Amino acid sequence: MGGTVSEPQIAGEAKPMQEMTDGFGLVIDALKLNGIDTIFGLPGIPISDLARKAQAAGMRVISFRHEQNAGNAAAIAGFMTQKPGICLTVSAPGFLNGLTALANATTNCFPMILISGSSEREIVDLQQGDYEEMDQLAIAKPLCKAAYRVLHAEDIGVGIARAIRAAVSGRPGGVYLDLPGKLFPQSLDAEAGRRSLIRVVDPAPRQIPAPEAVQRALALLKGARRPLVILGKGAAYSQADADIRALIERTGIPYLPMSMAKGLLPDTHEQCASAARSFVLPEADVVMLVGARLNWLLSHGKGKTWGGKGSRDWGGQRFIQVDISPQEADSNVRIDAPVVGDVGSCVSALLAGIGSGWPKPPAEWLNAIAERKGKNVAKMAETLAKNPAPMNFHSALNVVRDVVKANPDAILVNEGANALDFTRSIVDMYKPRKRLDVGTWGVMGIGMGFAVAAAVVSDQPVIAVEGDSAFGFSGMEVETICRYNLPVCVVILNNNGVYRGDEKNPIGGRDPAPMVFVKDARYEKLMEAFGGVGVHATTPAELRKAMDEAIRSRRPTLINAVIDEAAGTESGRITNLNPSAKKK
Ligand SMILES: Cc1ncc(C[n+]2csc(CCOP(=O)(O)OP(=O)(O)O)c2C)c(N)n1
Numbered sequence: 147m148g149g150t151v152s153e154p155q156i157a158g159e160a161k162p163m164q165e166m167t168d169g170f171g172l173v174i175d176a177l178k179l180n181g182i183d184t185i186f187g188l189p190g191i192p193i194s195d196l197a198r199k200a201q202a203a204g205m206r207v208i209s210f211r212h213e214q215n216a217g218n219a220a221a222i223a224g225f226m227t228q229k230p231g232i233c234l235t236v237s238a239p240g241f242l243n244g245l246t247a248l249a250n251a252t253t254n255c256f257p258m259i260l261i262s263g264s265s266e267r268e269i270v271d272l273q274q275g276d277y278e279e280m281d282q283l284a285i286a287k288p289l290c291k292a293a294y295r296v297l298h299a300e301d302i303g304v305g306i307a308r309a310i311r312a313a314v315s316g317r318p319g320g321v322y323l324d325l326p327g328k329l330f331p332q333s334l335d336a337e338a339g340r341r342s343l344i345r346v347v348d349p350a351p352r353q354i355p356a357p358e359a360v361q362r363a364l365a366l367l368k369g370a371r372r373p374l375v376i377l378g379k380g381a382a383y384s385q386a387d388a389d390i391r392a393l394i395e396r397t398g399i400p401y402l403p404m405s406m407a408k409g410l411l412p413d414t415h416e417q418c419a420s421a422a423r424s425f426v427l428p429e430a431d432v433v434m435l436v437g438a439r440l441n442w443l444l445s446h447g448k449g450k451t452w453g454g455k456g457s458r459d460w461g462g463q464r465f466i467q468v469d470i471s472p473q474e475a476d477s478n479v480r481i482d483a484p485v486v487g488d489v490g491s492c493v494s495a496l497l498a499g500i501g502s503g504w505p506k507p508p509a510e511w512l513n514a515i516a517e518r519k520g521k522n523v524a525k526m527a528e529t530l531a532k533n534p535a536p537m538n539f540h541s542a543l544n545v546v547r548d549v550v551k552a553n554p555d556a557i558l559v560n561e562g563a564n565a566l567d568f569t570r571s572i573v574d575m576y577k578p579r580k581r582l583d584v585g586t587w588g589v590m591g592i593g594m595g596f597a598v599a600a601a602v603v604s605d606q607p608v609i610a611v612e613g614d615s616a617f618g619f620s621g622m623e624v625e626t627i628c629r630y631n632l633p634v635c636v637v638i639l640n641n642n643g644v645y646r647g648d649e650k651n652p653i654g655g656r657d658p659a660p661m662v663f664v665k666d667a668r669y670e671k672l673m674e675a676f677g678g679v680g681v682h683a684t685t686p687a688e689l690r691k692a693m694d695e696a697i698r699s700r701r702p703t704l705i706n707a708v709i710d711e712a713a714g715t716e717s718g719r720i721t722n723l724n725p726s727a728k729k730k
């Protein structure tokens with residue numbers, strides 16, 4: 147046991163020297179017993195010794211500069227591994243800093259456990275003003291899937307077991323585990339401690355769909371004239387990669403990957419309809435959602451995007467929805483064939499029902515899509531071939547696209563507005579779970595936390611394509627990247643501001659406009675400050691050279707790619723969601 151301590155025998159006592167353990171040791175042993183080998187966190191009172199002892203017990207302890215980044219790291223580690231990512235924070239302010247990541251994880255269905263130390267219950271509950279006093283459990287509850295507190299060392303095993311089950315079973319999500327400072331030094335006979343721990347059996351049980359639900363779905367799919375499959379990040383999470391590919395290929399149905407489902411099949415696959423998205427959504431008659439929700443990212447399944455007459459009108463589609471949550475169906479429009487179960491079990495049941503003789507969709511539909519795709523791909527190729535000075539998003543991302551193509555195992559982290567939207571549409575992904583981004587909320591700040599975790603979990607090179615604003619939310623973690631010597635190449639698409647950098651103060655006052663930053667900021671020097679490689683790139687050739695070198699050397703690298711400050715658009719692709727922009 148990593149964390150056991152020995153207590154000296156008391157003089158005159160007859161019993162042999164008793165091996166003892168304590169709260170610190172039990173937390174570490176419980177995590178290790180469940181195959182959790184990494185903690186992302188930021189230590190301090192009361193969890194400093196927990197971090198030290200975890201490292202001494204052979205766990206990887208990755209310390210960050212801000213808890214939100216540690217939390218984002220834990221969340222994406224959970225997405226990548228199907229094991230809950232652990233984020234460890236101190237009380238009140240540290241806990242609150244981690245809470246945004248916990249809420250974001252829950253929204254995105256990433257399994258993570260936020261473990262926070264907390265202050266003395268007796269003082270907190272009487273509000274007597276303890277050091278970092280806060281009723282953390284109450285605050286965490288509405289923002290996560292489950293929240294628990296452990297008061298006695300002998301309950302640590304149960305607490306960790308419950309947290310693990312809550313995080314990964316059913317629809318995964320964020321879990322809060324409150325460990326008051328007084329818990330850690332509580333000592334316990336080591337043997338009793340060992341017996342109190344639980345190795346969780348089957349933490350995420352398969353959920354097999356009902357045969358009649360599968361039949362209903364297949365009957366609907368079979369009658370379709372213009373079928374479409376939409377793959378969401380739930381499909382990517384399931385790791386049922388081979389079956390998902392078989393489902394697409396054996397049915398011959400065109401598919402659209404949501405952002406983090408890109409690469410489940412290579413984006414260059416002939417059935418990929420991404421380049422004809424605005425054609426296939428309104429035209430499809432039967433749509434099968436696989437681990438994708440009909441939220442804002444899919445215009446709630448209605449409106450003009452889906453061929454509805456007005457913004458709230460339903461189109462004519464009929465929907466099949468494969469989802470682990472029985473509550474998901476009918477959230478926005480009618481779901482004609484819900485298939486409830488884990489994506490892997492559902493897809494394998496669908497495949498069994500499909501057999502080998504499934505008729506391909508009508509050629510008319512496939513040809514119409516191919517035609518749109520061809521036109522749009524040609525148009526894009528033309529734009530990408532241009533070489534303007536200064537660089538724009540297209541000419542810079544054309545380089546990233548080539549580098550990712552040459553390094554399909556590299557993981558791409560991506561955030562920003564234009565920096566996000568252009569990267570998503572220009573950079574093809576070739577393998578599952580290689581694209582990690584802002585997810586359901588479109589949240590800024592995931593960049594460096596995701597990059598650190600991706601490198602730690604996979605040991606593959608990581609390319610983080612960042613808007614200059616987006617980068618600022620987690621930029622201090624370049625020190626973390628250097629400290630752990632991680633193979634992360636940050637590419638900042640630097641257009642001097644949020645969306646663009648050419649706005650002026652409307653009344654000509656001394657303050658700059660609210661959406662712009664210091665012009666020509668030298669972000670690369672931040673990486674140099676900590677011993678990494680900084681590059682100022684003003685041409686595609688310079689960018690290519692620096693990226694190739696970063697991937698070859700695996701050295702922490704930050705490339706400041708200078709982009710035309712007038713190249714972006716307001717809110718990137720979601721200008722329509724911005725109330726003030728709408729008035730214009
Ligand atoms: C936590 C959070 N705060 C604020 C925003 C609003 N927001 C959306 S995109 C963005 C930054 C866009 O600028 P940049 O990253 O430089 O990308 P660009 O469009 O300039 O390429 C901001 C602040 C957000 N999405 N999340």
Ligand SMILES: [Mg+2]
Nearest residue numbers: 613614643645
């Ligand atoms: Mg910008």
